[in-house]
Amino acid sequence: MDADTGSTAPQITPEVVPVMPATPIFTSQTLTIAAFSLAVACLAILIFFTRRKSRSKGNLLLLVGPPDAGKTAILSTLVYNQTLPTHTSLQTNVSTVALPEVKKTLTVVDIPGHPRIRDQVSEYIGDAKAIAFVVDASTVSRNGPAVAEHLHIILNALTSLPPSQVLPSLVILAHKSDLLKSGTAASATSESLAINRVKTILERELEKRRASQSGGVGVEGLGEEGERTEMGGLECSGEKGVFRFDAWEGGEVLFLGTSVKVGQGVQEEEKTDTDGLSSLRQWMGDA
Numbered sequence: 001m002d003a004d005t006g007s008t009a010p011q012i013t014p015e016v017v018p019v020m021p022a023t024p025i026f027t028s029q030t031l032t033i034a035a036f037s038l039a040v041a042c043l044a045i046l047i048f049f050t051r052r053k054s055r056s057k058g059n060l061l062l063l064v065g066p067p068d069a070g071k072t073a074i075l076s077t078l079v080y081n082q083t084l085p086t087h088t089s090l091q092t093n094v095s096t097v098a099l100p101e102v103k104k105t106l107t108v109v110d111i112p113g114h115p116r117i118r119d120q121v122s123e124y125i126g127d128a129k130a131i132a133f134v135v136d137a138s139t140v141s142r143n144g145p146a147v148a149e150h151l152h153i154i155l156n157a158l159t160s161l162p163p164s165q166v167l168p169s170l171v172i173l174a175h176k177s178d179l180l181k182s183g184t185a186a187s188a189t190s191e192s193l194a195i196n197r198v199k200t201i202l203e204r205e206l207e208k209r210r211a212s213q214s215g216g217v218g219v220e221g222l223g224e225e226g227e228r229t230e231m232g233g234l235e236c237s238g239e240k241g242v243f244r245f246d247a248w249e250g251g252e253v254l255f256l257g258t259s260v261k262v263g264q265g266v267q268e269e270e271k272t273d274t275d276g277l278s279s280l281r282q283w284m285g286d287a
């Protein structure tokens, strides 16, 4: 029996579980997919950071506008609280302006209005957080066409920025409002008179430029140098696309009336936050 039992004991064959799968994990196909996903992820991170960079526009404010409008006088009042005798600027001035109320500093670039220099605006406009277009309200009635030509260049530069970029905010300064005081209605402030005058004249002149272009007629003689211009930047929503600042497709355009004290400079005790630039300082703080 014992011998029988021993001889009939079942044979146990150990089951061998394969340690390696039939196909390897890292086939050339999976490696290609992994490399592709990694490349897409890197690209997404790169795009994210570059877009963030273009959105966080730093603190650059551009002062632009025709010659003799008062840009350098404004910059010197913002920085030193006084104006110095100025001449036509032949190069760009850059200064830092402190805004203690909002604990901010802005870098302000004053770009001269001379036709040969004013185009330097294109070097800065992509990085600008805000643009102030300065107009001499006391002479705009006779200089309207030339001022409008200069503003048209700025509007065109703004609307030509890449769509991914947040446009700098635009303010038009109806400057030298102090020169409009005499002989005006007592109810209207010199600032509001300056704003009305500048806005009305520029709207009229820009509409002339837009109508001439859309009618296929050049705008010879309208510009300072009388050149034929075919620039965009004047597109407006609304009736027949007539140019109005309120309907400008490039965004909101704000108007402020400003002035600075010229001559011997402002004495220490005269330094005040309610000078002719207080509305500009407030706008700069909000920008």
Ligand SMILES: Nc1nc2c(ncn2[C@@H]2O[C@H](COP(=O)(O)OP(=O)(O)OP(=O)(O)O)[C@@H](O)[C@H]2O)c(=O)[nH]1
Residues within 6 Å of the ligand: 065, 066, 067, 068, 069, 070, 071, 072, 073, 074, 083, 086, 087, 088, 089, 090, 111, 112, 113, 114, 134, 175, 176, 177, 178, 179, 258, 259, 260, 261, 262, 263
């Ligand atoms: N009455 C008055 N005069 C001003 C005012 N602002 C500037 N001016 C005078 O206007 C003249 C021109 O001012 P600037 O600051 O040199 O003009 P700008 O815009 O820098 O001119 P460019 O450098 O040629 O582009 C100077 O004689 C200033 O003293 C103002 O608010 N009121």
Ligand SMILES: [Mg+2]
Residues within 6 Å of the ligand: 071, 072, 073, 086, 087, 088, 089, 110, 112
């Ligand atoms: Mg100047």
